[in-house]
Amino acid sequence: MSPDSGAISRDEVAHLARLARLAVTDDELDTFAGQLDVILGSVARVGEVAAEDIPPTSHAVPLENVFRPDELRPGLTQEQALAGAPAAEDGRFRVPRILGEEQ
Amino acid sequence: MSDLIRLSAAELAERIAAKEVSAVEAAQAHLDRIAEVDGAVHAFLHVGTEAALASAALVDEQIAAGQRVSALAGVPLALKDVFTTSDMPTTCGSKILEGWRPPYDATVTTRLRAAGITILGKTNMDEFAMGSSTEHSAYGPTRNPWDLSRIPGGSGGGSAAALAAFEAPLAIGTDTGGSIRQPAAVTGTVGVKPTYGGVSRYGLVACASSLDQGGPCARTVLDAALLHEVIGGHDPLDSTSIDAPVPSVVEAARLGASGDLSGLRVGVVKELGGEGYQPGVRASFDEGLQRLEKLGAEIVEVSCPHFEYGMAAYYLILPSEVSSNLARFDAMRYGLRVQEGASAEEVMALTREAGFGPEVKRRIILGTYALSSGYYDAYYGQAQKVRTLISRDFAAAFAKADVLVSPTAPTTAFPIGEKVDDPLAMYLNDLATIPTNLAGVAGMSVPSGLAAEDGLPVGLQIMAPALGEAVMYRVGAAFEASRVADEGLLIAPEVAK
Secondary structure: OOHHHOOOOHHHHHHHHHHOOOOOOHHHHHHHHHHHHHHHHHHHHHHHOOOOOOOOOOOOOOOOOOOOOOOOOOOOOHHHHHOOOOOEEOOEEOOOOOOOOOO | OOHHHHOOHHHHHHHHHOOOOOHHHHHHHHHHHHHHHHHHHOOEEEEOHHHHHHHHHHHHHHHHOOOOOOOOOOOEEEEEOOEOOOOOOOOOOOHHHOOOOOOOOOHHHHHHHHOOOEEEEEEOOOHHHOOOOOOOOOOOOOOEOOEOOEOOOOOOHHHHHHHHOOOOOEEEEEOOOOOOHHHHHHHOOEEEEOOOOOEOOOOEOOOOOOOOOEEEEEOOHHHHHHHHHHHEOOOOOOOOOOOOOOOOHHHHHHHHHOOOOOOOEEEEEOOOOOOOOOHHHHHHHHHHHHHHHHOOOEEEEEOOHHHHHHHHHHHHHHHHHHHHHHHHOOOOOOOOOOOOOOOHHHHHHHHHHHHOOHHHHHHHHHHHHHOOOOOOHHHHHHHHHHHHHHHHHHHHHHHHOOEEEEEOOOOOOOEOOOOOOOHHHHHHHHOOOHHHHHHOOEEEEEEEEEOOOOOOEEEEEEEEOOOOHHHHHHHHHHHHHHHHHHHOOOOOOOOOO
C-alpha cells in the first residue's frame, strides 16, 4: 500500500503492535486504528513538499564522533546494576525462557 | 502564606547568603506550601522532605563557616521526574517505572546538587514526556493553579504548576516539541528551551533523542538565567553536548532589564500566529509587539514557508525515535515485569501493554509504521528533508532579525478532558514551538498578559539562533521589565483547597 491511499487498517495496526511487542487489546486496536488513520492523514502532508534534492537532517547540530581516552573508570557495581532488576540470581539478571519449546 | 515563597530565586538566594533567612527555613516554607496546596494542584509525584532539609542544612553550614556558595545556594527547586535521581524514584509519569530507583544521578541533578540547590521533589509529567496537558501521566493529571479545572500544559505541567502555585521558585523541565514553553505560557511563568546540546542529556530518560533538551523554568527571566548557568555547559557523558562555553545569560538578563532594545531587530514569523489562534492570544501578542517597538526594537516580518509542515515532520520523526528509544523497556533489567513463567517475548509484550499508557502506545505504533520498509522514504526520510528546509527557513529569518517572536501556544489553558481523546487536536498545541526543536535553535516563553475573554495567561515565544541565548534573554528580560512595570507580575489566584 502506498502512503497516498491514506488508510491504515486494523490488521496493520495489530501487526505493528506485534512488531513493537505491545500486547494490545481488541478495544485498543479499534481505537488506535481510527486515531492513527487520522494522524497519518495529517502527517502525510510532508509529501507535499518538493524536497528531492534536499539532504536529510537527522541531527540539527552537526557533530563529529566524540572519543575519549580508553582509561579504566569506576562504573556501577554488580549490586547497583542489579538493584532495579525484576528478578536476579547469582549476580545475574534472571530472565524468562527465550527459546520456544520446539526450538 | 509565608512571604518566603513569594520571593524570586534571586532575592531568596541573596537573603540566604546574607544570613537573613536560612536555607532550611526556605526549604521548610516551600515544603509547608506543598503540604498545603499540592493535594489540589498535584504538581509533585514525590516529595523528598528529608533529603531537601539535609541539603539545605549543608548550605547553612557552609555559609556559617564563611565558605563561598553558588548564586542559587539554598534555593528550592522542583525537578521533572524524567531526570534520574539516586535518592528518589524516577517514574517519567509511567507505570512501567513505578518505584524505580535509578542507580545514578543525571548530570543536571549532579549540577543542581553541586550548586547547593535544594531539590524538593519530582514533578508530574505526561508519560515519557509525550503530551501537552499532563493528562497522560499514569498518576493522574496536574491542575493549573489559575483554574483547577484546566490543564497546566505539558509535558512539564508539574514543573510549571509548582512555580505558579508558589511551591517552588525554580524548576527543571525538558522540551522536545514545546514541553517547557507551552506549560510556561499557560501558567504565566517563564520557560527556556536552550540550544540543542546546551544542557546535558545524561540521565535524562529519552523521548526523542535528536529533539530532547532540558532547560530552566522560573517565575522571572533572571531566575531562569541563573538556573541556566548552573545546568548548562559541556558534559563529556553526553556525546551530543556542545563543547562551548555557556552563553552569558545572567549578564544578558540584567542588561535587558534596563529595558533598552534599540538597534535590535525582532522578526515576526508570518506563518505562526494566524488561523487557529484564540483572539485573546492574538491580541496579547499584538500588544507585545507594540511593547517591543516602544522599547526601541525594530519589528520586521519574516516568512518561514516550511514551518507549516513542522508538525507533520515532527510527528513522524518523534514517534520514530520514540519507538526505538522505548524498546529499552523490555521487563528484563529494571522496571515492571508481569506474567512470570511465560516466554521472554510474551513477558515483554504483556509488560509493555500493562506498563504503557495509550499515548505512548500510539506513538510507538506510529513510529514503527514510519520506519517500516516501504514507508521509510515517504515518511521518515521525507520528514528529515523537511527538517533541513525548516533549518534553512530559520537561517534565512535570522539573517533579517536578531530574534524571532510568536505566540507560544495557540490557546490559553483548556479544560481537563477536552482534548485527551483527540490526539491530533492535542498535537496542535505545539504548532509554534516545534520548529525550534527540529532546527535545534533556542526558544523561550515569557508571560505576555492575560487573555481578555477568559482571564488566563498568555505567553510570548522568543526564538534565537543556536547558542544565541544571550540576545534571547536580553529581549525576554526587557519585555518582562516593561510589562511588569505596567501590569505587575502575573500571580495565580490563591489555590482553593
